Amino acid sequence: MAESPLIRAQRLSRRYGERLAVQDLSFELQRGEVLGFLGLNGAGKSTSLNLLSGNLRPDSGQVWIAGHDLARASRAARARLGYLPEHPPLLRDLRVDEYLRYAARLHGVARTRLTIAVDEAKVRCGLEAVGRQLIGTLSKGYQQRLGIAQAIVHQPDVVLLDEPTVGLDPAQIRDIRSLIRELGHDHAVMLSSHILPEVEALCSRVLILHRGRVVFSETMDSLSGDHDTLQVAFARPPALDQLAALEGVVTVEALGGGRFRLRQDRPVADALTRAAVERDWGLTELAPQQRGLEQMFVELTCADEPHKEAAG
């Protein structure tokens, strides 16, 4: 980690009138990291990305992009930044090629490198076939891809993606996810989402935002190391205490319909399957649960109604 962080945000705050949209957002992001911004709708994800991309001025706090102060050295900072906003900023009357060339030129790609840069962005986003097409006639999925293409056409150090897979079909989602993973190798990528599996699959770190505050910030590794929960289901479910008696089981929770959630302090899968066969419970399901993100997310974002900190 000799390199300085590509994004450094320090105590960013922004309010809309009385409502506090983002409060005290601080984090750093290095090259090679993919950071997921999770939150319910209205948690402040888009506002945060707008602040980080320089499209919204913070009430207080600072952002550095690759060492350049976004407020003072705005041009240098923005040149290193690619941004896909919530609504892709497409010019519907242009053809895909024209649009990408324009976006590249705006971001300072030299005229001589233009064709290479545009072709590369098109290949990466799967847009080769539609280069001559008018943007207004593209399907939602292609428009979304084009939105990503304009964010990466100038090879920025930092890529900010606001809900990049929204409106895509499953095949496209898979493509875009592999693209984001690829981008994560040599850029710093930040994406917002409210789709948990997406963040789990893509991100090396996650920030959970709730009512404008960061309520959770952890690396994915530290979460996935947490295989301490098993979900099991039986056709002929045993009594709770029979399960609790198994070696390694800490607690058992009945979920109804023959389903149980087991907390373990050492792996119990082996003992459990053996017991299930011997006693004829009819094991139908055995799934290790990444106690992790989903549980964490639900606990942090749904539990605290009525909400205590007043906006004022």
Place this chain on the structure above:
Amino acid sequence: MIGVIAWRELRNLWLSPLGWGVAAVTQLIQGLVFYRLVQAYQAAPVTEGVKAGVSYNIAGLFLGTTGYLGLLLVPLLTMGLISGERRQRSLTLLTSAPVSPADIVLGKYLGVLGYLALLLALLAVMPLSLSTATTLDLGLLAAAWFGVFLLLAAYTALGLFCSAWAARPATAAAATVVVLLLFWVGEMLTGTGITWLDAALHYLAVFQHYEPMLRGEVDTADVSYFLVFIGLFLALAVQRMRAEGERP
């Protein structure tokens, strides 16, 4: 960067039905005006063996009409420049790019100006065609052309400013027309008896500064009037673009 944005804007007009429509309407109306002017000139009496100058009576008046036509057509060209992009949500492409608010405003301004210059160049062909039949005062023609260009450039600056402020293109167009009309009819309000107010109204009236150029008189005071007008509204537009980051 200004050049990139200006070129894009010019291409947009080139690609849009609006750009072609405005060009076609202008050519049609101006063609009719030209025909009428030539007809009227031919019918005009010869007094004391001298006929009034063809350069002003046809070419000057012809280009003068463009000034009125521009009142309606320029707002159409400028209304969407910024508010249209804001509505389409494509403005983020510019505001996220390493370009300043001034780059955006000047780029868009110069793009439209390029289009207007082309349009006026095409219009100039009509009066110039008279030189096959008579000797034209090319100096007067150049002055008149320059005057119309300055006038349309001033309209464009105002239109761009309105587009930067308005939430939707139609509002921008309406605001532009209304303000332009005020600059045209402001002169009628003179006669208040308050000397400084009359002088101010007189000075602000666009016509005062535009009409002499149609007769071939280019006065630096008049040129400055237009340059200040343009500079003021462009600066206000830049100011508005700076504030773009303040609102959600």
